[in-house]
Amino acid sequence: MKYKIGFIGAGNMAKAIIKGLLNASIVTENEILASASSQSSIDQIKASLQIQTTLDNTQIAKECEYVILAVKPYMVETILGEICESFSSDQVVISIAAGVTLDQLTNWTHQKLRIYRAMPNTPANVNAGMTSLCTDVSKADPSYAYVISLFEAIGKCEVIKESLIHAAIAIHGSSPAYVYMMIEAMGDAGVLLGLPRGQAYKMAAQSIYGAALMALETGLHPGVLKDQVTSPGGTTIEAVASLEKTGFRSDLIEAMVTCASKSVQMSAKK
Numbered sequence: 594m595k596y597k598i599g600f601i602g603a604g605n606m607a608k609a610i611i612k613g614l615l616n617a618s619i620v621t622e623n624e625i626l627a628s629a630s631s632q633s634s635i636d637q638i639k640a641s642l643q644i645q646t647t648l649d650n651t652q653i654a655k656e657c658e659y660v661i662l663a664v665k666p667y668m669v670e671t672i673l674g675e676i677c678e679s680f681s682s683d684q685v686v687i688s689i690a691a692g693v694t695l696d697q698l699t700n701w702t703h704q705k706l707r708i709y710r711a712m713p714n715t716p717a718n719v720n721a722g723m724t725s726l727c728t729d730v731s732k733a734d735p736s737y738a739y740v741i742s743l744f745e746a747i748g749k750c751e752v753i754k755e756s757l758i759h760a761a762i763a764i765h766g767s768s769p770a771y772v773y774m775m776i777e778a779m780g781d782a783g784v785l786l787g788l789p790r791g792q793a794y795k796m797a798a799q800s801i802y803g804a805a806l807m808a809l810e811t812g813l814h815p816g817v818l819k820d821q822v823t824s825p826g827g828t829t830i831e832a833v834a835s836l837e838k839t840g841f842r843s844d845l846i847e848a849m850v851t852c853a854s855k856s857v858q859m860s861a862k863k
């Protein structure tokens with residue numbers, strides 16, 4: 594095959610993944626081919642990431658060993674219908690389209706390809722993404738380790754049962770939005786307390802980043818890490834008690850359950 598990885602769709606998520614893969618040096622610009630529907634989109638991605646581009650999705654199907662479907666979910670069936678004849682059996686298809694199932698992908702490709710369904714998130718841009726991966730491909734297949742290594746190059750990757758994908762969407766597909774809301778709110782509070790806005794956002798973002806890194810690297814229970822910050826009669830326990838009073842934890846749980854339910858509803862509609 595002429596290219597290692599092809600992207601059908603060159604929007605936000607494709608750009609985040611490509612940027613992460615290039616940052617990690619797992620592939621070079623010349624090994625990536627990406628398509629979009631408009632000349633302006635491919636001009637833009639070529640200018641920013643120096644990868645190869647095309648307006649022809651069948652070129653991706655013919656020339657790329659790993660084909661990543663990064664278009665909106667409602668387009669996947671049509672595009673696979675247009676290109677499925679161009680695939681050969683040694684290729685691998687990875688869909689990142691929310692709500693599109695492994696069964697649908699298998700039916701729409703009309704042949705026996707190795708198929709993966711992935712749920713990444715936008716922090717892939719800075720190699721701090723989180724991807725959940727579902728597949729029926731055997732662990733012994735060489736593509737299995739390679740696909741995991743692609744997503745590990747742009748952050749962390751966990752293989753999950755497909756039935757848990759709605760939980761994955763709530764916990765890491767959509768969650769960057771809730772964390773940005775938290776950074777914004779903490780920044781506003783900092784401004785209210787007299788800090789310049791730029792410094793307030795930096796302090797908020799860095800403290801969330803540091804706390805997340807501590808949780809990942811120590812492996813300690815989040816409650817233990819929280820207790821390490823809260824001295825008896827001190828300032829932090831005042832904030833913790835206030836957050837408990839206003840339902841911080843139950844709000845988050847409720848929001849994520851709602852998010853997962855929406856994902857279930859959207860899948861059922863297809």
Ligand SMILES: NC(=O)c1ccc[n+]([C@@H]2O[C@H](COP(=O)([O-])OP(=O)(O)OC[C@H]3O[C@@H](n4cnc5c(N)ncnc54)[C@H](OP(=O)(O)O)[C@@H]3O)[C@@H](O)[C@H]2O)c1
Pocket residue numbers: 601602603604605606607628629630631632634635650663664665666668672689690691712713714715766
């Ligand atoms: N954004 C996220 O945080 C996130 C997280 C996880 C999964 N996802 C999934 O990632 C997928 C892409 O989302 P996105 O946010 O990256 O969308 P997006 O920014 O709207 O990008 C969609 C891309 O598809 C291209 N496209 C449209 N029609 C096409 C066609 N016929 N052939 C080839 N390319 C075509 C568009 O090109 P033009 O602009 O030229 O039309 C655009 O480059 C979705 O399925 C979504 O569910 C997104």
